[in-house]
Amino acid sequence: MRIVSRIALTVVLVAMVATPAMAQRATWQNRWYWDGQVSLMRYKTPTQANWQNAYGVGGSWFITKRQGGLYLAFDQMFYDSATSLVPNGLSPTGTAEVTWETSQRWQAIIYAIPASGTFELYLGGGFAIHNIRGVDTTNAGSPSAQELSVTLQEIQKRSSRAFLVLAGGLQLRVGRLAIFGDYQFMPASNQFLITSSQHVFTAGLRIALASSSTEMTTGRQ
Numbered sequence: 001m002r003i004v005s006r007i008a009l010t011v012v013l014v015a016m017v018a019t020p021a022m023a024q025r026a027t028w029q030n031r032w033y034w035d036g037q038v039s040l041m042r043y044k045t046p047t048q049a050n051w052q053n054a055y056g057v058g059g060s061w062f063i064t065k066r067q068g069g070l071y072l073a074f075d076q077m078f079y080d081s082a083t084s085l086v087p088n089g090l091s092p093t094g095t096a097e098v099t100w101e102t103s104q105r106w107q108a109i110i111y112a113i114p115a116s117g118t119f120e121l122y123l124g125g126g127f128a129i130h131n132i133r134g135v136d137t138t139n140a141g142s143p144s145a146q147e148l149s150v151t152l153q154e155i156q157k158r159s160s161r162a163f164l165v166l167a168g169g170l171q172l173r174v175g176r177l178a179i180f181g182d183y184q185f186m187p188a189s190n191q192f193l194i195t196s197s198q199h200v201f202t203a204g205l206r207i208a209l210a211s212s213s214t215e216m217t218t219g220r221q
Helices: 002-028 145-158
Strands: 031-045 048-064 068-087 095-112 119-133 160-174 177-186 198-211
Touching: 031 068, 048 095, 048 198, 068 119, 068 145, 095 145, 095 160, 119 177, 160 198
Parallel strands: none
Antiparallel strands: 031 048, 031 198, 048 068, 068 095, 095 119, 119 160, 160 177, 177 198
């Protein structure tokens, strides 16, 4: 009788522990999360040899399935006196210096989430489009119309580019909420105004507002 009682007690305790964990997993899987986030980007340019900082605010969607998810994000970045060079054969120096204050980043990343729990690590890859806005020349003097035209053409070529992205992150889940921190790496490109690799650190809060799958039930009468 005592053995039966102990077994029954063990089953009850296991059920009490397992039920919240299963409920938490069910809450996380197959959800459409809305995120708010802030970011810090580290970068270099031909005129700025030391690492520079750009700061961003943005939002994202994280659409989860069983052991992974699709991350779609937008960030508005802000710079403090960012400068770079574009080639210009008509300039006495062979280049033209340019400056900008803002840019926009769109990201699409597929993440794998190996294990579900309170703390979750996720890794993935995808692509990002980085579009630098409001680029202007800083060259002193009065360049000719032809020289200025070449500079503007080079600015248009080099102010927007698509990049491959390697990314990872960690999140702390509390019910339908998750506090997260991410890292994104984008490789260097000499065809972009930011010629170095780009390192982006992001932190934010996400909340599940809808299901990412539609469940339908049918019955016979």
